[in-house]
Amino acid sequence: MSLASKDLKIAVKAVRFASEATKFVNSPSAIIKSDSSPVTIADYASQIVIMSILQENGNADFIAEEDDKGLSNDTLEKVEDVVKKVLPNFKPNSVKEVLRRNVCTSNSQFWTIDPIDGTKGYLRGDQYAICLAKIFDGKVQVAAMCCPNLDGGIIFFAERDRGAYQMKIDEEDISAAERIYCHPRETEASVLCESYESPHSSHSDSGNLRKDLNISKDSIRMDSQCKYGLVANGKANIFFRRATKENYYEKIWDHAAGALIVQEAGGIVSHLNGDPLVFTNGPLLNNGSGILATSDDSLHSKIVQYFKEKQVNKA
Incomplete structure (x- = not known):
């Protein structure tokens, strides 16, 4: 893919780095949230990695799945340890600070983040995805989705009116990605x-x-x-x-x-x-x-x- 936008390049980088965070969690276990759904250290770490990368590039409006409610000190320390392995310059004691930036001041333009979609699959060692999309005027404009356990690890991405692509998770050159198409059947x-x-x-x-x-x-x-x-x-x-x-x-x-x-x-x-x-x-x-x-x-x-x-x- 040639001439990828800055937003798309940032999105692909963010989900790739976040996937590394999910791999640094040994023997992941579930924390049960108030809505009875599971969350893990990796969910929090993945979201913090994505938000940090986006913020470094001037993005401030987010609608993301996780927040800082109910986080114990022990969980905070474990999350910070994982994030530092991916982002060595991450500030100490900044986990809650970053998660509290999960706010959206504008309905017209923001990023939406699912740090681990399929947490139960992640816990089983099965399929899960790290998903990121930029919304503008009610429509998705940019999307990146990392699937670490699918066919050896794949990143899917797309930009409105410019096609959809996939690349191996360990490839860093977005221009080498393969364009993909749906395959209609009877x-x-x-x-x-x-x-x-x-x-x-x-x-x-x-x-x-x-x-x-x-x-x-x-x-x-x-x-x-x-x-x-x-x-x-x-x-x-x-x-x-x-x-x-x-x-x-x-x-x-x-x-x-x-x-x-x-x-x-x-x-x-x-x-x-x-x-x-x-x-x-x-x-x-x-x-x-x-x-x-x-x-x-x-x-x-x-x-x-x-x-x-x-x-x-x-x-």
């Missing part, structure tokens, strides 16, 4: 990605969709936005997420980066009812119907209609 031959954890998205919905659309191939189950990456590089065709909780709204950091990467690879991303994703509602997406990413418009329209008919029949 509906029956499509490959579907779904969440590894059934509480995240109903596995029965996935099974019913495959049955009703005569999709014969087994689903790929994995954690994190890595699923978007597989749709973008042609290894899968469908990823959808339908919340198992009523009135649940997805968080922007769980989808912003992956959505742009799929779109720039030629795919389609929307809510399950076909509405576009809009990033002007703080940390929440604008619609509670769920998320759908597909490799082409025809398949997308077919699945949107499928779920609309299911909703009508259910009512």
